[in-house]
Amino acid sequence: MCHSDHHQSQKLPNADFIPQIQVRADSRIIRFPPTPPPRRRSARVARLSCFIATIMRWVVVLLLLSIGSVWLLRWVNPPGSAFMAWHWLEMQRVALFTPQDAALTPALNWRHDWVDLNAIAAPVAIAVIAAEDQRFPQHRGFDVVEMRQAWQRFQTGGKLRGASTISQQTAKNLFLWPGRDPVRKGLEAWFTVLIETLWPKERILEVYLNIAQFGPEIFGIGAASQHYFDRAAHQLTQHQASLLAAVLPNPNIYRIEAPSPQVKRRAAWIRRQMRQLGGVNYLYQLKKTVDHAPAADTFFLSITEQCSVTLNCQSADWGVSTKAAKTDVFTARTL
Numbered sequence: 001m002c003h004s005d006h007h008q009s010q011k012l013p014n015a016d017f018i019p020q021i022q023v024r025a026d027s028r029i030i031r032f033p034p035t036p037p038p039r040r041r042s043a044r045v046a047r048l049s050c051f052i053a054t055i056m057r058w059v060v061v062l063l064l065l066s067i068g069s070v071w072l073l074r075w076v077n078p079p080g081s082a083f084m085a086w087h088w089l090e091m092q093r094v095a096l097f098t099p100q101d102a103a104l105t106p107a108l109n110w111r112h113d114w115v116d117l118n119a120i121a122a123p124v125a126i127a128v129i130a131a132e133d134q135r136f137p138q139h140r141g142f143d144v145v146e147m148r149q150a151w152q153r154f155q156t157g158g159k160l161r162g163a164s165t166i167s168q169q170t171a172k173n174l175f176l177w178p179g180r181d182p183v184r185k186g187l188e189a190w191f192t193v194l195i196e197t198l199w200p201k202e203r204i205l206e207v208y209l210n211i212a213q214f215g216p217e218i219f220g221i222g223a224a225s226q227h228y229f230d231r232a233a234h235q236l237t238q239h240q241a242s243l244l245a246a247v248l249p250n251p252n253i254y255r256i257e258a259p260s261p262q263v264k265r266r267a268a269w270i271r272r273q274m275r276q277l278g279g280v281n282y283l284y285q286l287k288k289t290v291d292h293a294p295a296a297d298t299f300f301l302s303i304t305e306q307c308s309v310t311l312n313c314q315s316a317d318w319g320v321s322t323k324a325a326k327t328d329v330f331t332a333r334t335l
Contacts, residue, residue: 066175070194073174074203077114081211083173084112084219113222115233117206120221122280123241124233125205128212129282130273131245131266133166136205137285141167141196142189168192170208201286213251214244228256238274242267 087110117125129136135143146163164172171191176184195204214224221244225233229240236244246266247254254263 066191067194067198069175070191071198073207074199078174078207078211080112081174081219082176083178083211083213084110086177087213110217110219111223111227112210112219113226114210114220115222117202117209120206120209120233121236121241122283123238123274124209124221124236124244125283126274126277126279127238127241127245127270128205128209128248129166130277131242131270132169132248134273134277136166137201137282139165139167141165141192165192166208167196167204170204170211171195173211173213174207205286212248214247215251215256218251224256238271239267242270242274245270 091110133143135145143163143165150163168188171194172184172188175191176187199207210220210222212221213219214221215227218224218227221233224244225231225236225240228244229236243256243259243263246259246263247256254260256263259267
């Protein structure tokens with residue numbers, strides 16, 4: 001602020017604490033406070049900012065890695081899964097720290113054989129869908145209807161049951177660890193969105209059937225069919241497929257080699273659901289979401305071959321006719 005020589009300058013707020021500089025020019029005195037130095041952030045704030053920036057960089061990197069991994073596994077068959085790795089580590093821990101229990105545990109070499117979807121019997125695919133996720137062709141990863149029904153049952157005094165879809169189970173088994181903690185649930189939802197966005201339904205079903213656990217040391221439909229029934233996956237019957245699907249909720253307790261009455265009842269229920277869904281015809285709903293690729297056509301055409309060779313599409317077993325199945329396959333061929 002400018003003032004004349006005979007005019008007494010006015011004090012600025014807190015002028016007693018701000019040094020003033022006087023500059024004489026043209027018989028006038030200009031008084032102003034110096035530019036205050038920039039405030040220095042405290043060391044605690046600086047460390048916190050650095051920590052947050054580091055976390056954000058890692059989050060971005062992990063997001064990009066997860067997207068890249070899911071995209072790559074659309075085309076490349078995974079050699080195993082995170083659940084298999086956890087299972088192997090658990091067996092190693094038992095053998096190392098509790099040798100007295102090691103003799104009671106199975107051998108450390110668990111079985112896993114990859115089988116392409118077109119080499120898996122059609123009854124296996126429909127049995128798994130009937131048992132685990134009957135709205136699999138329609139939803140986008142989350143069965144909102146089943147989740148709402150489960151919550152309503154819980155509110156009326158029933159037990160809170162899970163409503164995980166095949167897509168969610170694939171994400172959990174392939175990428176994550178066992179448990180029910182919130183972090184794992186959040187990551188499961190993220191990977192489910194990625195899988196449903198980047199994979200067709202056929203790929204989700206194929207990966208799920210090849211990494212699902214069917215016994216204490218048995219992973220995948222290829223190993224399960226050979227171990228329990230001594231036959232290839234494309235030779236499995238409707239009854240055998242229902243038994244395999246019946247143990248999926250807890251294969252460490254439910255056993256295929258000696259099925260309990262509960263497993264038998266669940267297998268019979270699955271076969272009824274398979275017929276009510278329409279049998280093999282229900283699988284053709286998946287073609288609405290699949291890319292028009294040779295692998296997808298091969299999958300649908302393999303169902304026709306199974307119908308004609310194993311007669312798994314007869315109306316007595318499925319509630320549909322072989323002629324109807326062949327008509328649908330012809331439609332899939334021409335897409």
